[in-house]
Amino acid sequence: MSLTEDLNQILETVLPTDPSFRRIERAVMDSCICETRRHALEGSIEAFLMSAMRLLALPDNGHTRLIPNDAIEVLPLRFVTVGRSVQLIGAAPEITAPRGELIAVNGADLSRIEAAAEQFLAGRHQRKRVIGPILLAWPYALARLGFASDSGTTEYRLRDENGQITNLKVANGHTVPGSALYPRNEHGKDDPTWQPEAFVEIKNWQDLGLSIALPSFFDPNETALLAGISAAGERVRACSNKPLLIDVRGNTGGDFLLTMPLIDAISESAIKQIVVLVDKFTFSAAIVFVAILKHRLGNRLTLIGEEMGDGLTFFAEGGLLDLPASKAVVRYSSAFHDWKNGTADETTPPEVARKIVAVGALNLDLEWVQGSAAEDAQGEFHQRVLKSMSNWINDR
Known part of the structure; x- marks a missing residue:
C-alpha cells in the first residue's frame, strides 16, 4: 500500500460522505488535497499526515479528523x-x-x-x-x-x-x-491507558445527596450500559428527595438513546437541586444527554465545570477509516445534529431527528475546574460540589 492509496481512501470515502465538507470552497479544498498528494508521492509519512490533518480540519468539525497517534x-x-x-x-x-x-x-x-x-x-x-x-x-x-x-x-x-x-x-x-x-480518544487522565471501570457509578453520600458518574456512553454490546442506566433510574426515583449530581466529565459519547430511561427518571422525579458536571472532554452523545436534560429541567438544572468540547450544532455518526500505508486513522461524520435550533436535515438519522429539541444554549452556571485525580478517585470532588450546591443555588 502507498500513501497515495491512503489519500484516495480519504477522497473516495470521507469527503463525499461527510456533509460538513459541503460548505468548504472547492478551491480551498483542492489546494489542501494537492499539498497532501505531493507529500504522498514523496513518500514522506509525517508530512503527509500533517497535510491530511489540515485537509480534514477545514470544516471545523471536531468529529472529523485524522488521528496520527498510532502512526507517529x-x-x-x-x-x-x-x-x-x-x-x-x-x-x-x-x-x-x-x-x-x-x-x-x-x-x-x-x-x-x-x-x-x-x-x-x-x-x-x-x-x-x-x-x-x-x-x-x-x-x-x-x-x-x-x-x-x-x-x-x-x-x-x-x-x-x-x-x-x-x-x-x-x-x-x-x-x-x-x-x-496519547490515547486515540483523549480523556485527560494522568494514565493514558485509563478505561472506565463501569458505565454508571452511583454513590449515596447520605445527607449530601446522590452522585451518578457516567464516564462513557459507548458500549458495543449495549447490555452493560443499559443495565447501569436502568439501575441509576431506579435509584433516582427512590432518592427523589436528595440533591442529585450527574458527572459527564470525560464522556466522549456513544449512544445517547440508551440513556433516555435515566433522563426520564430524572425529569419525572421531584428533585429540586440537580447539578451536571461537564468539561472540555465532554463530547457528542454526552452533550446531547445534557441538552435534553436542560430542555426538560430548565432552571432546575445547574451546569458546572468548563465549556464542553463541542457546541449544540455539530456533525456525528459516520465511522472510522484505517489508512494502511501510514497507519493513521481517520474519523469522519455522516449526519447533521442541531440541538440549538431543534432542526434536522436529510442526513440526520430518523431516530435522532425524533428526539431533537431546541435548547438554545448550554451556558455554564458556574465555572469550576475539576479537582486532582486523587480527589476524583476518592469521590472528594463530588462531595465538595454537593456541599456547595445548596448555598450556591440558594444565592442565585
Missing part, C-alpha cells in the same frame, strides 16, 4: 490541557520529568505555537485544546510549525505549582510510539 513517534512526555493551561502530567518510565505548566518550547511562548497549530486541528477551540497537546511532543510537528531547535534536542520550560521554573531537554531521537502516551 513522540518524545516520551504526556501533555494535557488542564483548565486553561497545558500541563506536563506524565512521562515514560525512563524519563525523570517535573510536573507543571508548559510555558515555552524551544524558547517560543506556548501561545505562538498554539496559534500556528490551529489550522491542523479539527473542531472548535475546546476540541483543539483536547487533541492539540500531542503536537508539542511530536518533533516533526514542531519543525513543521516553525519551532524546531537546531541542537537535536527539544527544550521545554515548565512552571510548577510554587512558581519555580525548570528547563527540561529531551533528545529528539528519544521517542516512543504516540499511542503509548
Whole structure:
C-alpha cells in the first residue's frame, strides 16, 4: 500500500460522505488535497499526515479528523490541557520529568505555537485544546510549525505549582510510539491507558445527596450500559428527595438513546437541586444527554465545570477509516445534529431527528475546574460540589 492509496481512501470515502465538507470552497479544498498528494508521492509519512490533518480540519468539525497517534513517534512526555493551561502530567518510565505548566518550547511562548497549530486541528477551540497537546511532543510537528531547535534536542520550560521554573531537554531521537502516551480518544487522565471501570457509578453520600458518574456512553454490546442506566433510574426515583449530581466529565459519547430511561427518571422525579458536571472532554452523545436534560429541567438544572468540547450544532455518526500505508486513522461524520435550533436535515438519522429539541444554549452556571485525580478517585470532588450546591443555588 502507498500513501497515495491512503489519500484516495480519504477522497473516495470521507469527503463525499461527510456533509460538513459541503460548505468548504472547492478551491480551498483542492489546494489542501494537492499539498497532501505531493507529500504522498514523496513518500514522506509525517508530512503527509500533517497535510491530511489540515485537509480534514477545514470544516471545523471536531468529529472529523485524522488521528496520527498510532502512526507517529513522540518524545516520551504526556501533555494535557488542564483548565486553561497545558500541563506536563506524565512521562515514560525512563524519563525523570517535573510536573507543571508548559510555558515555552524551544524558547517560543506556548501561545505562538498554539496559534500556528490551529489550522491542523479539527473542531472548535475546546476540541483543539483536547487533541492539540500531542503536537508539542511530536518533533516533526514542531519543525513543521516553525519551532524546531537546531541542537537535536527539544527544550521545554515548565512552571510548577510554587512558581519555580525548570528547563527540561529531551533528545529528539528519544521517542516512543504516540499511542503509548496519547490515547486515540483523549480523556485527560494522568494514565493514558485509563478505561472506565463501569458505565454508571452511583454513590449515596447520605445527607449530601446522590452522585451518578457516567464516564462513557459507548458500549458495543449495549447490555452493560443499559443495565447501569436502568439501575441509576431506579435509584433516582427512590432518592427523589436528595440533591442529585450527574458527572459527564470525560464522556466522549456513544449512544445517547440508551440513556433516555435515566433522563426520564430524572425529569419525572421531584428533585429540586440537580447539578451536571461537564468539561472540555465532554463530547457528542454526552452533550446531547445534557441538552435534553436542560430542555426538560430548565432552571432546575445547574451546569458546572468548563465549556464542553463541542457546541449544540455539530456533525456525528459516520465511522472510522484505517489508512494502511501510514497507519493513521481517520474519523469522519455522516449526519447533521442541531440541538440549538431543534432542526434536522436529510442526513440526520430518523431516530435522532425524533428526539431533537431546541435548547438554545448550554451556558455554564458556574465555572469550576475539576479537582486532582486523587480527589476524583476518592469521590472528594463530588462531595465538595454537593456541599456547595445548596448555598450556591440558594444565592442565585
